[in-house]
Amino acid sequence: MQVLETTFWSSGGSRHGLAEVLGFSKSKANALIANLVEQGLLAEHGLQQSSGGRRAENLKLNGALGVVVGVDIGATSLDVAVLRPDLSVMAQHGEPADVRQGPGVVLARVLVLMRQLLAQCHLTSKDVLGIGIGVPGPVNFAAGQLVNPPLMPAWDSFSIRDFLREEYAAPVFVDNDVNLMALGELWRLQRSLTNFLVIKVGTGIGCGIVCHGEVYRGAAGSAGDVGHICVDQEGPRCHCGNLGCVEVMAAGPAITRMATEAATNGESEALAKVLREQGHLESVDVGEASRAGDAAANAIVQHAGKLIGQMLASVVNFFNPSHIFIGGGITRIGPLFLAAVRQSVYQRSLALSTRHLEIQYTPLGAQGGVIGAGVLAMQESLKARGVAP
16 A cells, blocks of 8 residues: 555655645545544644644554564674664663674574564564564575675575574565665655765675665666775785775775774874783774874775775766765774775866765664664565555
């Protein structure tokens, strides 16, 4: 039903507002809405602000429908959240994880966390409408399976759906993690932007593509795998087998590798001090040293930003997005990285492509993955139940 989908994507609205968006007459919209309220699918949720006349009733998806579960599996982290139909978070938990341990270990932990979070909310598996899962690799969306994922080879063709089906009757939807970040931004923006990119820079580098208001996955589900675009043919060998991929030269591990070299070579006393105290360095340490004025840290941040900007310039010339939102662990580095990316993109892209281009960190931040997973679960479970087109 278009009314439910429109209500979800617009975060609610009045009867009149929904009728306008859908292009329905007031009488048709009122009849459809009354029927959906009677069925318990829509609920009246307070009054909207007055625009001079009688205040309109605000309509939302009925919270009594149930909940969705969003799962964001990163290369080194795991986030699980229970969300209401309007995607407000009821309970959430995040912790370090290692996808190289394989699907059995990681998904067993996911099931434990789902049980715990649902219990916190006084809910059971029967209250779950749908489950959305983001994973750091290319996904065959129709099958819900990873396809030759470079960071997690043990997951290739593993059925995540079948694993969860033993405990949950709710439908399970699996997608690439950065596609879900893009879906989360699309929902946050209420589809007001129709052509933009979301870049995730963490252990790897990926790109979520929103084209004509929809997430674009490509012919085989691998659209946006920009981490393996070459930025230096003489560069180091990537885990994919090729030389000079931007991922192996500018993602999180590359930044910490350059930082460790600077610390051990005597180029940065600030980084050397952290290395002595912690025994290892993280990208956030490089960001802190950079903000404190450390020259070596500044050079590392600028170098990584320049290479990622170099890669993005090609993508910008090809796709001509209105916005690029950057997310992932890299956002903790701070404004210098963003400035370096912008400078590189604007220098290398065509003037027409960048005339109105905005590049910024993703507003959803660390919540982007689980929110996007919730959007996927809500959108697709409505379709699966036959109450949305």
